[in-house]
Amino acid sequence: MLKVDGNGLLIVVSGPSGAGKDTICNKVIEDSDNIWLSVSMTSRNPRGNEKEGKNYFFVTKEEFEQKIKDGKLLEYTNYNGNYYGTPKDKLEDYLNRGIDVILVLDINGAINIKKLVPSALFIFIMPPDMETLKKRLIARKTESKEKVIARFTEAYNEINSYNKYNYVVVNDKIENAVSKVKAIIQAEKCRVERIEEIKLDNKEELIHEILIDKDFNNDEMRIWYEVY
Secondary structure, three states, rough: OOOOOOOOEEEEEOOOOOOOHHHHHHHHHHOOEEEEEEEEEEEEOOOOOOEEEOOOOOOOOHHHHHHHHHHOEEEEEEEEEEEEEEEEEHHHHHHOOEEEEEOOOOOOHHHHHHHOOOOOOOEEOHHHHHHHHHHHHHHOOOOOOHHHHHHHHHHHHHHOHHHOOOOEOOOHHHHHHHHHHHHHHHHHHHOOOOOOOHHHHHHHHHHHHHHOOOOOOOHHHHHHHHHH
């Protein structure tokens, strides 16, 4: 269970491989000084130019399973034979300090988080169409043809899960998608449910202040009663 006493917003971003969710999240973070990108842990090998601690925390299958036993992960899933999970400690620390946290997760991971933290914000990144998605996957040149086909097939199932999220952003142009995600986060932080306390002077308090104000005449008092 996640223990959060601060007012940081937990933002969960998902989408099929090749939709551009990582690029979008990185650009959102670049433009903010109060958003932290949570780094997931995985048992798979690094791909391409991926770096330890930046893209993922890379561990062995045995090490990952030990983390599960020790309760060090907020959630985890197995995708294509590899573990993926969210380390819990830093996540709690940032949220409790009032810093917003972005989690980039697959569908199963997002569903797990929704059960644990239903107040989190869930955003699904959608490709403009499947042909564009296929071209993006092929252009990566980091995986075998079989892996690309597997990811493309999985994308159909993932896209059909968009209605489990609060918002959907179509990544037709990266700049547009980034702007939409920023706007969603800003709007979500202004939701009434997220404001702990709004202090408004009520009628009785205002009238009480008026009564003790010697400079306030009867005509002004009559106007106050008529208005309020």
